[in-house]
Amino acid sequence: MRVLDDLASVRPFTEELYKHLHAHPELSDREHATAARMADELRATGVDEVHEGVGASTGVVGILRNGEGPTILVRADMDGLPVVEDDVVEYRSTQTAEIDGGTVGVMHACGHDVHMASLQGSVRLLAQHRDAWSGTLVVVLQPAEETVGGARGMTDALRALVPSIDVALGQHVAPYPASQVRLSAGPIMAACDELIVTVHGRGGHGSQPETTVDPVVLAASIVLRLQTIVSREVPSSEQAVLTVGTIHAGTKSNIIPDTARLGLSIRTYDETLRTRIREAVERIVQGECAAAGAPQPATIERTLWAPVTDNDPGVVGTLQPAFDAEFGADVVPMERLSGSEDFSELAAAYDAPYTFWFTGGTADERYAAAEAAGTLLTDIPSNHSPGFVPVLQPTLDTAVRAMTTAVLAHLGR
Numbered sequence: 573m574r575v576l577d578d579l580a581s582v583r584p585f586t587e588e589l590y591k592h593l594h595a596h597p598e599l600s601d602r603e604h605a606t607a608a609r610m611a612d613e614l615r616a617t618g619v620d621e622v623h624e625g626v627g628a629s630t631g632v633v634g635i636l637r638n639g640e641g642p643t644i645l646v647r648a649d650m651d652g653l654p655v656v657e658d659d660v661v662e663y664r665s666t667q668t669a670e671i672d673g674g675t676v677g678v679m680h681a682c683g684h685d686v687h688m689a690s691l692q693g694s695v696r697l698l699a700q701h702r703d704a705w706s707g708t709l710v711v712v713l714q715p716a717e718e719t720v721g722g723a724r725g726m727t728d729a730l731r732a733l734v735p736s737i738d739v740a741l742g743q744h745v746a747p748y749p750a751s752q753v754r755l756s757a758g759p760i761m762a763a764c765d766e767l768i769v770t771v772h773g774r775g776g777h778g779s780q781p782e783t784t785v786d787p788v789v790l791a792a793s794i795v796l797r798l799q800t801i802v803s804r805e806v807p808s809s810e811q812a813v814l815t816v817g818t819i820h821a822g823t824k825s826n827i828i829p830d831t832a833r834l835g836l837s838i839r840t841y842d843e844t845l846r847t848r849i850r851e852a853v854e855r856i857v858q859g860e861c862a863a864a865g866a867p868q869p870a871t872i873e874r875t876l877w878a879p880v881t882d883n884d885p886g887v888v889g890t891l892q893p894a895f896d897a898e899f900g901a902d903v904v905p906m907e908r909l910s911g912s913e914d915f916s917e918l919a920a921a922y923d924a925p926y927t928f929w930f931t932g933g934t935a936d937e938r939y940a941a942a943e944a945a946g947t948l949l950t951d952i953p954s955n956h957s958p959g960f961v962p963v964l965q966p967t968l969d970t971a972v973r974a975m976t977t978a979v980l981a982h983l984g985r
């Protein structure tokens with residue numbers, strides 16, 4: 573019997589687990605109950621080794637050994653987001669958490685609950701059908717994807733548990749039709765760099781600007797000049813985004829402050845361009861500081877970064893025919909996304925090839941209606957929005973089928 577002919581046997585488990593996780597989201601690096609549940613389910617499935625607290629945070633690793641063959645790493649992320657969930661389903665989250673002294677709602681608004689539940693479903697199916705495959709499956713439940721440190725925080729401890737892998741596989745749910753899988757080779761998600769720029773002026777009385785170096789005017793000029801990087805320095809054949817998302821200075825309208833701080837977010841799909849843009853930011857910021865007569869150069873800190881997700885053509889070449897056979901016309905090429913992921917850092921730690929694909933979460937009819945009306949962007953909630961609540965099925969089945977198919981494409985007998 574084909575492993576996926578037995579899909580119905582894990583469906584109640586996957587759905588119940590998903591509803592529980594959806595109703596009980598936890599923020600990045602606080603996934604304690606989630607991680608404990610993930611470890612419990614791996615043990616209940618009969619995974620040979622289960623390790624908790626792997627790395628700097630709440631990471632969980634399960635190892636399913638099944639004879640000779642390659643070692644395949646599969647990953648799901650565990651964290652939710654500070655979002656108050658819309659009232660759409662009876663298993664909605666009403667959880668809250670404290671951040672910086674304030675209370676926020678918590679929601680699985682990026683679908684990481686889909687990733688965890690479907691991965692557990694796939695592992696259970698594979699454990700029930702050990703005769704159908706051969707090799708080693710390394711199951712990674714990763715914390716803190718949303719704050720980008722989670723994968724990086726696990727790699728050293730992971731390599732101590734599992735010295736080498738042959739391929740890493742991951743998937744993400746998105747507001748595509750829930751029957752669909754989207755797969756492409758090459759760069760599919762952007763690299764992201766967050767920079768905090770602090771410019772130093774000289775403060776003074778708002779009525780006497782001649783005695784000061786005004787960091788507000790300096791910051792304003794930097795914001796405008798930074799817009800020329802993408803429009804004037806990036807070739808039209810390449811893509812990049814540079815956003816100044818925050819600007820903070822001053823306390824009172826008649827005081828010229830000493831400093832101003834700018835928060836930049838940069839997205840690129842190519843390492844060379846990524847370096848060139850960061851060099852251009854440095855050049856423009858320091859050039860504007862010099863032009864303003866700033867008493868000292870700006871400080872530029874990189875506070876957050878994630879690599880480009882660049883799917884290996886060889887792995888995609890193995891997955892494509894397997895997905896085509898399983899999903900037929902529901903496998904479609906993936907367009908590039910400007911969002912970022914830290915999944916590839918797990919593969920990079922082993923210098924192993926990887927592929928990351930997307931599955932849908934919107935009812936097929938609803939998606940088709942919005943597409944026909946030209947309202948996809950406004951009518952279908954996207955990841956991170958309070959209305960991003962994937963339809964239960966076929967979302968979970970599609971994700972279980974995709975991950976199981978991908979593992980068997982590498983380990984199947």
Ligand SMILES: [Zn+2]
Binds near residue numbers: 682718955956
């Ligand atoms: Zn997200």
Ligand SMILES: [Zn+2]
Binds near residue numbers: 682684
């Ligand atoms: Zn996500």
